[in-house]
Amino acid sequence: MxxxxxxxxxxxxxxxxxxxxxxxxxxxxxxxxxSIGSGSDRYEYISGSTIDMKIFDKRTGKMYVRGRDFVTEYDMINAYYRVRTYNLYEE
CATH class of the missing domain: 1.20.5 (Single alpha-helices involved in coiled-coils or other helix-helix interfaces)
Structure with a gap:
């Protein structure tokens, strides 16, 4: 051929x-x-005390700040924040 x-x-x-x-x-x-992780490394504890606490969510890029009567959600990527109220101690 x-x-x-x-x-x-x-x-x-x-x-x-x-x-x-x-x-x-x-x-x-x-x-x-x-690979799908267990999710244990998603949140990073930044600082805080018994009442005030700062936590960073690595997956969404949001930082949560907890105060005595509120939680503030800071979105680092879209540049906004949202305040949510709650009662830490029942009165």
């Missing part, structure tokens, strides 16, 4: 294209995969 030069060149291009596509798809799959 005689294969001319053009068919051999096209066969090399076809193998190269298929190899490139498979390499691209597999790299996207492996680079995009992540």
């Amino acid at each position: 005689i294969i001319n030069k053009k068919e051999a060149t096209m066969k090399k291009y076809g193998i190269g294209i298929i190899t490139g596509i498979l390499l691209g798809v597999s790299s996207v799959m492996f680079l995009g995969s992540s």
